[in-house]
Amino acid sequence: MPFTRTIMLTMAGVSLLIPSLRADTDTNRETERLTCMDVIMTRRSIRRFRPDPVDRETLRHIVKAGSYAPSGGNRQPWEFIVVDTPALVDQVYPHVRWLGGDPPVGQRPTAYIALLLQDGTRHASSGGAAFQNMMLAAWERGVGSCCIGSIDRDQVNALLEVPPELHLFVILALGYPAEDPAVHETAESLRPTRDEHGVLHVPKRPLEDLIHFDRFTPPQE
Numbered sequence: 001m002p003f004t005r006t007i008m009l010t011m012a013g014v015s016l017l018i019p020s021l022r023a024d025t026d027t028n029r030e031t032e033r034l035t036c037m038d039v040i041m042t043r044r045s046i047r048r049f050r051p052d053p054v055d056r057e058t059l060r061h062i063v064k065a066g067s068y069a070p071s072g073g074n075r076q077p078w079e080f081i082v083v084d085t086p087a088l089v090d091q092v093y094p095h096v097r098w099l100g101g102d103p104p105v106g107q108r109p110t111a112y113i114a115l116l117l118q119d120g121t122r123h124a125s126s127g128g129a130a131f132q133n134m135m136l137a138a139w140e141r142g143v144g145s146c147c148i149g150s151i152d153r154d155q156v157n158a159l160l161e162v163p164p165e166l167h168l169f170v171i172l173a174l175g176y177p178a179e180d181p182a183v184h185e186t187a188e189s190l191r192p193t194r195d196e197h198g199v200l201h202v203p204k205r206p207l208e209d210l211i212h213f214d215r216f217t218p219p220q221e
């Protein structure tokens, strides 16, 4: 069965219906391929997941995308630990923190990818490129993810046997989405909030508030 999902993107009063891709590349002809910009604009951090697992081929594909990210001096200063054994997935869960409320039992991630960097946080920019690549590659295949920086690192390092010379930079929580967050362009509060129906509303700063041409222009009073 192809994984298909329809995403309602409401931005600046414009609604776009975007059919996204599924996990099975053999079924591409049945669905419309997303452009790079579609993937960027429709990806949201997902914190509620369906129970069906993400298969190893898809997880390898996601890590491959991370490993092809740009890095300073092409050092590729990373290692990736894929956690998909259910018992270990359950053990990681209590050591990560969720914005907007913990996912209930039955809607928790089915896999994690821990991104380890050499030399502490010296390669943070390269690490950011790697995790963004992975989130976008996952989304293109219908897999939701959330980058988690708020981690009990001592506990997770011990669980995953991370060697002391590597820094646990972030963890990606992964799984098939069981929520469809709404994005809003607004200059007001930037805090994502969940409404009474459980829908997460994610504010984004409008382009006109943050773009400058040729030189920095202070905001108009």
Ligand SMILES: Cc1cc2nc3c(=O)[nH]c(=O)nc-3n(C[C@H](O)[C@H](O)[C@H](O)COP(=O)(O)O)c2cc1C
Pocket: 043, 044, 045, 046, 047, 097, 098, 099, 100, 146, 147, 148, 149, 150, 151, 170, 181, 192, 202
């Ligand atoms: C470096 C980094 C660390 C993050 N850490 C957490 C975290 O610890 N817990 C969480 O629930 N979300 C975390 N997020 C996800 C952000 O909350 C999310 O990207 C933001 O609310 C915007 O939503 P969007 O990703 O749907 O655009 C993190 C994102 C980044 C890039």
